[in-house]
Amino acid sequence: MSAFVLEHRLVRDLTPFVVVTEANKGAIDTAPFGLSVQRKNRIDPTRVEHEPFCALLQNLDGRTFGPEGMPMDRWVFFDCCFMPGAIFGFGRPVETVPASTREILGVPEGYRGLVPYSMYIAIPMATPGAWMGHNLASIAPMLTEENLKGLGTVTKSIALRAFGVQYFFGATQWDTHALHVHSKFGPLELHTAYTPAHSEAKTLTYAFRVTDDALLGAMGAPGIAFDRPEPELWIHPESTELMIAVQDRIEAGERFVIPGPPRADGGVPITSVQRAVE
Numbered sequence: 001m002s003a004f005v006l007e008h009r010l011v012r013d014l015t016p017f018v019v020v021t022e023a024n025k026g027a028i029d030t031a032p033f034g035l036s037v038q039r040k041n042r043i044d045p046t047r048v049e050h051e052p053f054c055a056l057l058q059n060l061d062g063r064t065f066g067p068e069g070m071p072m073d074r075w076v077f078f079d080c081c082f083m084p085g086a087i088f089g090f091g092r093p094v095e096t097v098p099a100s101t102r103e104i105l106g107v108p109e110g111y112r113g114l115v116p117y118s119m120y121i122a123i124p125m126a127t128p129g130a131w132m133g134h135n136l137a138s139i140a141p142m143l144t145e146e147n148l149k150g151l152g153t154v155t156k157s158i159a160l161r162a163f164g165v166q167y168f169f170g171a172t173q174w175d176t177h178a179l180h181v182h183s184k185f186g187p188l189e190l191h192t193a194y195t196p197a198h199s200e201a202k203t204l205t206y207a208f209r210v211t212d213d214a215l216l217g218a219m220g221a222p223g224i225a226f227d228r229p230e231p232e233l234w235i236h237p238e239s240t241e242l243m244i245a246v247q248d249r250i251e252a253g254e255r256f257v258i259p260g261p262p263r264a265d266g267g268v269p270i271t272s273v274q275r276a277v278e
């Protein structure tokens with residue numbers, strides 16, 4: 001299965017990196033699926049020499065999450081990502097980055113080293129083996145001179161392997177296109193459907209058990225098929241009342257999954273687990 005990953009078009013084309021402190025590096029696999037991250041691309045964010053790379057990560061976050069209204073301040077990067085968790089992503093050496101891409105990513109004149117194109121940030125949770133996905137960013141949709149379709153999915157998949165995640169949690173908004181990426185990992189358990197404790201109440205919390213099949217199947221490895229139950233309800237990003245109703249049912253003990261991607265009108269499928277196993 002490592003061969004599938006190592007032969008992947010994007011993996012062959014791009015350069016992987018990890019960002020992890022000296023204190024945490026023993027817990028991170030720097031050769032996930034056999035994809036070895038070169039020593040010079042293992043970034044310790046506590047070292048001053050790596051500040052320019054960290055600044056480019058912030059630019060990547062700003063370009064991707066800025067339009068979503070949730071860009072991260074540097075202290076959030078440091079306190080909530082660099083120190084407790086890790087980042088895995090892909091980039092290119094600056095000398096191979098097209099000028100238009102350098103402009104989009106705000107690469108300063110004279111910068112030397114890797115330019116990050118994508119990143120996945122996750123943070124370990126209090127339960128051993130469980131991690132919370134904090135940020136998935138890919139500049140691919142904004143590029144005009146490079147076709148890197150699939151970058152978001154490949155980044156998330158290999159990151160979860162690098163971090164050794166066993167049980168994954170994520171929070172996202174009902175209207176996000178990123179659900180097209182997340183649902184590639186198989187049916188997602190729905191833990192919240194309406195989340196007023198988040199700055200965006202119309203946030204959903206989802207989870208899945210991280211297996212090789214989930215990670216490789218998401219990347220399109222041959223021979224892996226997910227058992228996706230039929231949709232029972234469709235939650236449209238505007239249907240706050242339905243989100244609250246489903247949240248009430250979750251709090252009353254009912255279990256739901258998101259069996260697949262949103263449909264063209266933005267509706268997200270959900271199915272009660274009882275229905276799924278009938």
Ligand SMILES: CC(C)(COP(=O)(O)OP(=O)(O)OC[C@H]1O[C@@H](n2cnc3c(N)ncnc32)[C@H](O)[C@@H]1OP(=O)(O)O)[C@@H](O)C(=O)NCCC(=O)NCCS
Pocket residue numbers: 064065068135136137138139140141148149150151152153154171172173176177178180181
């Ligand atoms: C979400 C994001 C990471 C996707 O990156 P990417 O490199 O385009 O990811 P992929 O190519 O692996 O997959 C994108 C999927 O979303 C779909 N998609 C993207 N934009 C879409 C749109 N406007 N409408 C419908 N589908 C869309 C693509 O078609 C693709 O699905 P497919 O492979 O079934 O065709 C990137 O757009 C991003 O950084 N967005 C801003 C930040 C964000 O929202 N992050 C996620 C928060 S949970």
